[in-house]
Amino acid sequence: MNEELDIKVLRAIYTLSTAGSVTKAAEMLQVTPAAVTYLINKARKTTGSALFFRTREGMKPNTLATELSQRYQGMMQDYFPEESMSSNLSRAFTISTYSLLEFMLALEWGNSVQKGAELSFVPTEVNDTRRLAALRNKEVDIDIGSRLPVDSAIVQMKLFSSDVGIIARKGHPTISDRFTTADWHENGHVLWSRGMHFISDDIEQTRNFRNLFDQQNKVWISSSTLNVTLLCAYSDAITRMPVRLGRKLESVLPVTLFNLPDNLQMTYECYLHYHHSLSNDQIFQQVIAKIQQTL
Numbered sequence: 001m002n003e004e005l006d007i008k009v010l011r012a013i014y015t016l017s018t019a020g021s022v023t024k025a026a027e028m029l030q031v032t033p034a035a036v037t038y039l040i041n042k043a044r045k046t047t048g049s050a051l052f053f054r055t056r057e058g059m060k061p062n063t064l065a066t067e068l069s070q071r072y073q074g075m076m077q078d079y080f081p082e083e084s085m086s087s088n089l090s091r092a093f094t095i096s097t098y099s100l101l102e103f104m105l106a107l108e109w110g111n112s113v114q115k116g117a118e119l120s121f122v123p124t125e126v127n128d129t130r131r132l133a134a135l136r137n138k139e140v141d142i143d144i145g146s147r148l149p150v151d152s153a154i155v156q157m158k159l160f161s162s163d164v165g166i167i168a169r170k171g172h173p174t175i176s177d178r179f180t181t182a183d184w185h186e187n188g189h190v191l192w193s194r195g196m197h198f199i200s201d202d203i204e205q206t207r208n209f210r211n212l213f214d215q216q217n218k219v220w221i222s223s224s225t226l227n228v229t230l231l232c233a234y235s236d237a238i239t240r241m242p243v244r245l246g247r248k249l250e251s252v253l254p255v256t257l258f259n260l261p262d263n264l265q266m267t268y269e270c271y272l273h274y275h276h277s278l279s280n281d282q283i284f285q286q287v288i289a290k291i292q293q294t295l
Contacts, residue, residue, distance in 0.1 A: 007075070011029070011072060012036055021058050021137075021138055027094070049064045052065060095143075096124045097144035100229055104295070108294040124143070128148050131143055132148055135151075135153075135273055141284070142274050144271070147269065147271045155275070155279060156271055159295055161270075164240055164241070166240060166241065166259070167233075167241045168236075168237075168256055169236065169255055178258070179261055181262055183238075183261070185217070190220040190231045190232055190239045192239075193221050193223045199266065202265075242268040270295070
């Protein structure tokens with residue numbers, strides 16, 4: 001039996017044991033999930049064992065899969081010590097967030113991502129139920145966005161809180177140094193199809209903001225927050241933007257950040273979520289710290 005399991009099959013078993021899901025294992029191996037599934041099924045047919053079983057924490061290896069994983073590690077240490085060391089240090093994490101935040105994290109990090117961490121980004125799920133399920137099933141490791149309902153399996157932390165402003169392209173033909181209510185009504189607005197949850201403790205502020213919101217001239221609706229931003233940078237349209245993000249955008253895109261008109265003040269809160277099983281993972285926590293530092 002052992003002779004019939006080639007190095008590719010053993011590597012797939014080891015990687016799936018480490019990753020906990022076929023999707024993550026495929027990312028670590030830089031192959032398709034179907035390729036991982038094929039190799040695991042090949043191993044199952046050869047060994048006559050299921051090798052893995054599903055749990056709420058992800059795919060877990062049985063005794064035989066653990067033994068084969070250890071055998072693979074021993075082979076790598078004996079014949080390819082440098083590659084073995086590298087693979088032990090490399091961890092793959094999946095981040096689900098808005099395209100604008102992905103853009104800003106990528107700009108900030110460049111090639112300076114935490115050593116030992118490979119990051120991949122996926123679009124955020126369409127509703128909170130799916131976002132929670134993706135975290136619980138470990139389809140994603142980090143979810144960044146609006147606050148999710150409390151779940152005992154998920155760690156929730158506030159990433160930042162920010163006032164809300166307006167962004168428009170630099171040198172906008174009709175907006176001067178101060179953004180006014182007339183500017184709000186006279187310019188087209190680009191909207192994000194999912195919308196951002198803006199809040200205020202002041203009922204009057206909330207009512208006035210709602211009145212402005214209901215009177216906006218919608219010219220574009222996009223499912224991508226990055227597209228919303230770029231449309232404002234390269235057209236005469238405007239959009240709402242958390243001030244903290246708007247200030248960063250001013251340094252990388254031809255946009256100008258303005259306060260809301262009529263002394264309105266609204267707040268946006270951004271949260272980061274991850275599965276509690278990652279709480280003691282040192283490399284993962286370094287990634288979290290880097291995200292906090294960036295945003």
